[in-house]
Amino acid sequence: MSARAGIVVTGTEVLTGRIQDRNGPWVADRLLELGVELAHITICGDRPGDIEAQLRFLAAEGVDLIVTTGGLGPTADDMTVATVARFCGRELKLDSRVEDMIADIVARLMVRFPNVDPEAIREANRKQALIPEGAHVLEPVGTAPGVVVPGKPTVIVLPGPPRELQPMWKMAVQTPAVQEAIAHRTAYRQETVRMFGLPESALADTLRAAERGVTGFDRLEITTCLRRGEIEMVTRYEPDAADAYANLMALLRERHGDDIFSEDGSTVDEQVARLLTGRWIVTAESCTAGLLAARLTERPGSSAYVAGGVVSYSNQAKSELLGVDPALIETHGAVSEPVAEAMAAGAMRRLGADTAIAITGIAGPGGGTPEKPVGTVCFSLMMADGRTVTRTLRLPGNRADVRERSTTVAMHLLRRTLVGDPG
């Protein structure tokens, strides 16, 4: 069995959702890389009783390593070190070397605040220099030192600010106590497959078939999730279960080959960026109102292939900026395939581009009709050689969902067409 770990995130501002925790996921990723199995992340406020309860819980679950984040500052509500010391049955001792180290750092910071009482500073430093007996000190990156307390479980105590925590994590992993705690780690492989265009229940059905038909299936830890309209399947396994994974993938390709767009973890955004190299693309957006252009330009270097775009939110904008004939809108409605095509053509012409993609739809909550309910979205992708792919879909969800999902559909339309499959 692999080494197991738990993470304790402390901080009332995180517990109450005022600040989004970034440390839990970051440490989780590092543990995965090391091959340490993460069992639990627990979050509590700045209350010693709650912190101690979580430490006891994780120890009772048999983890080899606990990582705590937050609560190392100089103020009264920072009490993680004292709580961990009590939990580990170790006395706190003033470490004068650490006190000097903190004093040096703080002296430099305090130049800007000449009116702060030096005695108050001394007291704050001294509080942070109290170290559990026998613990390894992690030198501060900010002002707060961390500690590694050896034992079963070994506890790594890290500060809350991510830019302090991240380098101190690297120091912690090097310590003999942590190396010993995670000695029994397993090297896992992790593979990610992304699919678009099939419902989750179809994948569930395939996985049930795999359970019956794929030897070693029970050695694959599979999680699936629906994200931005795509299904992501992540599989984790020990290296000697590679055959089972290969057989699972063979079944998956056989059943859903058309819907699998990534077997190497690459995202549709990465693929589209690659496919657009050497091209010059424009967008014409109505209901998404700039979201697709923003998504295409998320990546540095996108100015090499994104010319720009038009947010033709009003009919007037469709006519004035894209040259869409008002009669066409009158005849077919603003949300229609002919208008989507005219938008794409207009955007391409105006900017001398070789690729144009247009989106016009009804994001809701108003504006739906029996023929064109909320969620109806028309897409048109046009290439300089005249090739045009136009589609109308009905997307589920609320206004924000329809808008975001529309950009995902557009990305996949781009991907499929640019790799030469207009399907």
Next chain:
Amino acid sequence: MSARAGIVVTGTEVLTGRIQDRNGPWVADRLLELGVELAHITICGDRPGDIEAQLRFLAAEGVDLIVTTGGLGPTADDMTVATVARFCGRELKLDSRVEDMIADIVARLMVRFPNVDPEAIREANRKQALIPEGAHVLEPVGTAPGVVVPGKPTVIVLPGPPRELQPMWKMAVQTPAVQEAIAHRTAYRQETVRMFGLPESALADTLRAAERGVTGFDRLEITTCLRRGEIEMVTRYEPDAADAYANLMALLRERHGDDIFSEDGSTVDEQVARLLTGRWIVTAESCTAGLLAARLTERPGSSAYVAGGVVSYSNQAKSELLGVDPALIETHGAVSEPVAEAMAAGAMRRLGADTAIAITGIAGPGGGTPEKPVGTVCFSLMMADGRTVTRTLRLPGNRADVRERSTTVAMHLLRRTLVGDPG
């Protein structure tokens, strides 16, 4: 003592950081509003043993209410309901009314997927219709029903997708079992103040002054956080501490009156939407590439005042779509106040708008120079009467930060100018 609650977030994709949990913070906020004290949030993967360990931990900590999120789908790794049933000592029974309900929903979705085996669908539906005996069923918003299992603690089982979870939470709170579990809650007031344009340390200094000068300050539970470039201060207090809050606010207004833009919790987006009523606005965006247009159109009804916009990502787009003189770009650079003003003027002219806002900047990581480092962003707001407000700022952070922060600056520029203060 107030009613206490814990939240169990399930999902390997959340535990391993592949998806950022949005449900824990959201439910935490709702519990706070209700006056229920949140003690712990725990996160685990899709493993029944780990889920059950967390349920036992929270029950041992004496919470009155447990809320679980995630793990209600049709795939084999979705097992929260079965695990909660076992933990509560209740049998799972097929609820045929629920099965029919799910079948109806799924049938509508499956119209798009005619090739999926009906037996697979039936099996998936049936799995989701297994309900713990004596539990209250929460009707699905997506396809998965939730449940409320009465007891000590009472357990609310909610799905993972936020747009399903949120309405189902409201249903859950209405159930007699939950009302009974939280009967001993304390009525708190919670007030939100939003500020823009002051550093966090200035607010910290004011709060230290308040600690000395405001009677009853210790009865106010204050959390501050920096979000999207704004400072949000949330204060929670029992009703009889209202005077202390009023005195704190008097001090805050005296010191930071110019920077407080909301005392009623309203966002700058809500305020700008109100101020744009009766106007006709266009955007001209370079580095933000549609993000501002997308933000202005997030709200239903925005088509009444948003005409559209141009994403002038390339210099060619600035000239072709906005009529910016290439010589102006040549002389001052694409990121300059004259070009920002020409973009705004061009967008307004092309669309006959009465309000135009332009953004051009260097989002990075490349493209910076000593004179115009990464983060340099020029804004220009122009009104039909010729009034123009132009600003250049240096925004901190990475590419995504600079782009997002730019939209926030633009929103505040709009707000300040439209309320008649071009400050």
